[in-house]
Amino acid sequence: MTKARKAILKTLENVEEPISASELAKRLGDFCDPATVYRNLHYLEKNNLATSFILHCSEHGTERYYSSKEGNEHHHWFHCEQCHRFIDLGGCFYAEQVRQFEEKHAFTVHDHTFYLTGICQRCKQKLGL
Amino acid sequence: MTKARKAILKTLENVEEPISASELAKRLGDFCDPATVYRNLHYLEKNNLATSFILHCSEHGTERYYSSKEGNEHHHWFHCEQCHRFIDLGGCFYAEQVRQFEEKHAFTVHDHTFYLTGICQRCKQKLGL
DNA sequence: CAATATTTGCAAGTCATTTGCAAATAAAAG
DNA sequence: CTTTTATTTGCAAATGACTTGCAAATATTG
DSSP states (O other): OOHHHHHHHHHHHHOSSOEEHHHHHHHHGGGSOHHHHHHHHHHHHHTTSEEEEEEEETTTEEEEEEEEOTTOSOEEEEEETTTOOEEEEEEOOOHHHHHHHHHHHOOEEEEEEEEEEEEOHHHHHHTTO | OOHHHHHHHHHHHHOSSOEEHHHHHHHHGGGSOHHHHHHHHHHHHHTTSEEEEEEEETTTEEEEEEEEOTTOSOEEEEEETTTOOEEEEEEOOOHHHHHHHHHHHOOEEEEEEEEEEEEOHHHHHHTTO
């Protein structure tokens, strides 16, 4: 494991929300090149040390968000369109459903994506909603 | 409604799978400019005539896929990583669950995304899996 | 420590999507 | 059905996330 790899993985582990590659690159600053961040995120995901999903938001555009896989439990998230933070919806609750779909359609599922977007409690209050 | 708008909506209605903006632009050919396709897809989505989600696949990269909203029932999809077709998983089955999340976390959900990726039955056979 | 394999930084691509602007078309007004 | 006003379009240039070629730097092997 190279030092860039370690630093990226450590950052993923220390952060409590999914984080985008560009945000990660920003946090690592001169520690390593953005290209290295992208390459290592692919490496980590391929080696089952991280997972990601793509999400579009008005402020950051379309980006891929990464989380470490240390907890080993797949989580799903709510994304606030106002403050752009993520709220953890808890461990994955789709394993059984996915299995049923596999049975019904005879396909093999490699991955599933689920997330919610909207406005969080705090932002609703701020906006008087 | 302009003629470009009508043509795009009609194409969305005639196609049975979600279709990407670039594929739509290709099908419309010289009928209108790609920029017009993008602008009108935004228009249609804003006016509740279409929905979309973002998905990454090895062959087409990261793209947004659109469906008309005529049937008025929100559908979810499986995407085959081999033949790159979509399989309809049926009408949305998350309304109740989303409501429970809203209650539990006191946020307001504007949208939810769910899809599966993997290998379809036909491709499994072709590949001898 | 030498030999080999992998990773990195840098700079230059890619590619979906967006945007400015002037011309063309649609909708509203008369 | 013209005129006026508002919206949309095509074109070309820009944006921004992400990728890639290549030679130098760092890891890993023996």
